[in-house]
Amino acid sequence: MSIRLGIVANEPSGDLLGAALARALREALPDVELVGVAGPRMRAAGCQTLMPQERLSVMGLVEVLSVLPDLLRARAELVRHFIAAPPAAFVGVDAPDFNLGLERRLRRCGIPTVHLVSPTVWAWRQGRVKAIRRAVDLMLCIFPFEETFLREHGVDAHYIGHPLADEIPLEDQGPAARTELGLAPADSVVALLPGSRRSEVSRLAAPMLETALWCRQQRPELRFVAPMVSEGLRALFDAERARLAPALDVRFLAGRSRTAIAAADVVLTASGTATLETLLLRRPMLVAYRLNVVTYGLVQALRLIKVPYAAMANLLAGEPLAPEFLQNRCRADLMGPALLAMLDDAPRRADIRRRYAEIHFQLRRDAARTGAERIVELLAARGRAA
Secondary structure: OOOEEEEEEOOHHHHHHHHHHHHHHHHHOOOOEEEEEOOHHHHHOOOEEOOOHHHHOOOOHHHHHHHHHHHHHHHHHHHHHHHHOOOOEEEEEOOHHHHHHHHHHHHHOOOOEEEEOOOOOOOEOOOHHHHHHHHOOEEEEOOOOHHHHHHHOOOOEEEOOOHHHHHOOOOOOHHHHHHHHOOOOOOOEEEEEOOOOHHHHHHHHHHHHHHHHHHHHHOOOOEEEEEEOOHHHHHHHHHHHHHHOOOOOEEEEEOOHHHHHHHOOEEEEEOOHHHHHHHHOOOOEEEEEOOOHHHHHHHHHOOOEOOOOOOHHHHHHOOOOOOEEEHHHOOHHHHHHHHHHHHHOHHHHHHHHHHHHHHHHHHOOOHHHHHHHHHHHHHHHOOOOO
């Protein structure tokens, strides 16, 4: 007898996490059927999608307003689908502003709910923990400090480690990545990662390209690679390159972000999952980010942020190993000198790489298998296992 599970991942980072969990669930429950919202990796892992993932992918307080009616319609469609054909359990992958509301409605109808990736209530908007208690039967935490915080607030939380830490080998991937890209060991390589969302790329393309141009003017031998998650984002980034730095040679890669990161001496990346990926690949990085000015003003005015760093890499390290250039500091005259200083300081880069290797080992817990085991335990406790 097959078991049907609902699963929704709203964006590319959630697609990575959801795919790892889906594969582990298929090992634990060979006849499991996974239905919901899935990106390409989750679909390859056997998940069925009810709507395009791109329909749900949006970030920022102001940005959400323009697409809020469609987001609400999408959530209502999913609620109707899962109530009409109730799954044995529902798994929301990240995207708490969307998924917690969905989970709360399904839980009210007697469907057990699981959430993979704790919302950052320990960092900002701590009042959300009440909403988590109402929405979630089981929280799967991917960072070690989350479990204690959530349990203290009445949430059944379990630290499972991070799937990316399991997926990315502990061994240095740099030589193989350079061979794959045809780069020599002596080449000075910088990877540019402006984000996976159109809103991110539209705000970060200019400062990143201006930084690359500034650095190239000082160091003509520098090589730049830029992985892009879609052809649309590549076109957007390349249009900015043609406008701001037409003479700048940037090698674009279709996806292959890990190859680009591993091949680089230094990475200039948007804040987000890419900083964790860069940490796990043990590459020194600079972190750039710009929010919509109104969104940023609201965050600052309401004092919503409770942690000292924006990048997860720095939060895990407990120190700013990756210099952060946020909002008005996200500009070439600051990032360019910092990038070259990182390139010139081999001992500093070696220290950063050693520290990142230590963190990688700590996060390596076979997360997908552990998460799948917790879900199977929940199903058994609710009498829903096959």
